[in-house]
Amino acid sequence: MSSISSAPTARQVALDLIGAVLRRKRPLDDAIEDNSPMAELSVRDRAFARLLVATVLRRLGQIDVLIAECLNTPLAPRASLVHDILRLGIAQLLFLRTPPHAAVATSVDLAHARGFISHKGLVNAVLRRLSVEGQGRVERQDAARLNTPEWLWRSWSRAYGEEVAHAIATAHLKEAPLDLTVRADEEQGWCEKLGAMKLPTGSLRRAAGGSITALPGYAEGAWWIQDAAAALPVRLFNGISGRQVVDLCAAPGGKTAQLASAGAQVTAVDRSSRRLDRLVSNLTRLGMQVSAVAADALTWRPDEPVDAVLLDAPCTATGAIRRHPDVPHLKQPEDVTRLAIVQENLLRAAVEMLRPGGTLVYCTCSLEPQEGPERVEALLRCGAPVERRPLEAGEIAAPAEWVTADGDLRTLPCHLAEYDGLDGFYAARLVRVG
Numbered sequence: 001m002s003s004i005s006s007a008p009t010a011r012q013v014a015l016d017l018i019g020a021v022l023r024r025k026r027p028l029d030d031a032i033e034d035n036s037p038m039a040e041l042s043v044r045d046r047a048f049a050r051l052l053v054a055t056v057l058r059r060l061g062q063i064d065v066l067i068a069e070c071l072n073t074p075l076a077p078r079a080s081l082v083h084d085i086l087r088l089g090i091a092q093l094l095f096l097r098t099p100p101h102a103a104v105a106t107s108v109d110l111a112h113a114r115g116f117i118s119h120k121g122l123v124n125a126v127l128r129r130l131s132v133e134g135q136g137r138v139e140r141q142d143a144a145r146l147n148t149p150e151w152l153w154r155s156w157s158r159a160y161g162e163e164v165a166h167a168i169a170t171a172h173l174k175e176a177p178l179d180l181t182v183r184a185d186e187e188q189g190w191c192e193k194l195g196a197m198k199l200p201t202g203s204l205r206r207a208a209g210g211s212i213t214a215l216p217g218y219a220e221g222a223w224w225i226q227d228a229a230a231a232l233p234v235r236l237f238n239g240i241s242g243r244q245v246v247d248l249c250a251a252p253g254g255k256t257a258q259l260a261s262a263g264a265q266v267t268a269v270d271r272s273s274r275r276l277d278r279l280v281s282n283l284t285r286l287g288m289q290v291s292a293v294a295a296d297a298l299t300w301r302p303d304e305p306v307d308a309v310l311l312d313a314p315c316t317a318t319g320a321i322r323r324h325p326d327v328p329h330l331k332q333p334e335d336v337t338r339l340a341i342v343q344e345n346l347l348r349a350a351v352e353m354l355r356p357g358g359t360l361v362y363c364t365c366s367l368e369p370q371e372g373p374e375r376v377e378a379l380l381r382c383g384a385p386v387e388r389r390p391l392e393a394g395e396i397a398a399p400a401e402w403v404t405a406d407g408d409l410r411t412l413p414c415h416l417a418e419y420d421g422l423d424g425f426y427a428a429r430l431v432r433v434g
Helices: 010-022 028-034 036-040 043-058 060-070 077-095 100-113 117-139 150-160 162-171 190-194 254-261 273-285 333-353 373-381
Strands: 178-182 204-206 223-225 244-248 265-270 291-294 306-312 354-364 386-388 409-411 425-432
Touching: 010 028, 010 036, 010 043, 010 077, 010 100, 028 043, 043 060, 043 077, 060 077, 060 117, 077 100, 077 117, 100 117, 150 162, 150 333, 178 190, 178 254, 190 204, 223 254, 244 254, 244 333, 254 265, 254 273, 254 306, 265 273, 273 291, 306 333, 333 354, 333 373, 373 386, 373 425
Parallel strands: 244 265, 244 306, 265 291, 306 354
Antiparallel strands: 178 204, 178 223, 354 425, 386 425, 409 425
16 A cells, blocks of 8 residues: 555545536536535645646646647546546646646556556656646647637637637636725725725726635625626616615625615525525625525516616626636536526516616626627517617726627626736616606
8 A cells, every 4th residue: 555645635636626527517616615525625725726626627628638649549438537637737737837746746646546556657657748848838739729618719709709719718717816896985995905906997906815704804894706897787777875676696796785885775686595695694794784585586576666677697607717717618508598598588577677767787797699688689679668778988987898889898808908807797788668
């Protein structure tokens, strides 16, 4: 028996998580939550395990090409775990700058620990070869193209043109920074206290990493985590203080907090009571009061029509790949079609909740036109009692290029590149007529 200890290591946990995402098609956050060895790791090792998995998922196309170039014949399906061990080793060797001896030795140890003793030589040979030739090979690869599934590449090229598609895919290669929204009534000075910078849109931005709960202002609820793009749709409501607002599909609650912070009387509706509990505890930390309802937005209705509805609809989340590098490996074109139908039904339900003159803001964190402008067009075509209310860039402190020809909001991951980008978001403002 080797001297490999029985306590879980970050690399062993990472190996299991890669299998959970790529073969069992589990969302990474769920896989982490369900992985009890992950909870046994130190805070530092947990962060390292997640970084390992995220790097493999971000760079999977490149990594798999490198493996194929080093093997005369592909690995047998029963050795899929060996493939994952190689992926883990290459991620460390070529993208995380782990010293070669450590990346190679720990990968060989993993093969041994998992019972692939006859494959130890192969793991050793491939990784040693790539420790010499790998960097040169990586420099010759088109990273953006290789790491993007074919269907997504085609979708983005059609919607935004090949050059922009390449810029979007390049933005996905980096870890997303940490964006914070400060309460409306908080005094300034948080930039300095948090070691953050203020983006042109008003959000504060810090580098990712470190303990969130240890940051100044966390305990007293001075701010909450929210990507800079996700903070924009709520600004499409003009002056909602004292107004009745329904927030549909509300969890995790960043936009709910924005609405409450602006003085709205918010009813937060979400189908998942577990996610809703998290929303309530987030808002309690912020000292904000909202009414929370666990219900399906398709069938639930407020007691009487309301002034405003925010619909942050369930979507494929292809605009949030920087934050969720598992998305390209979990989603398929049929998911876009399926979710577009859900969005269509939710939009109709949202319109029914509005009083005449009331405002509906519909948004998704998807880059797919089917999960955005096409849904609004379909709603208007079918004669729903709403009209589009185009936005002006100045209303939301956004550059003019973020506003579409129709007057909707469209951010892309390659926007604000000089500040490390932001999520891809779509939002449209509609007003109930009649």
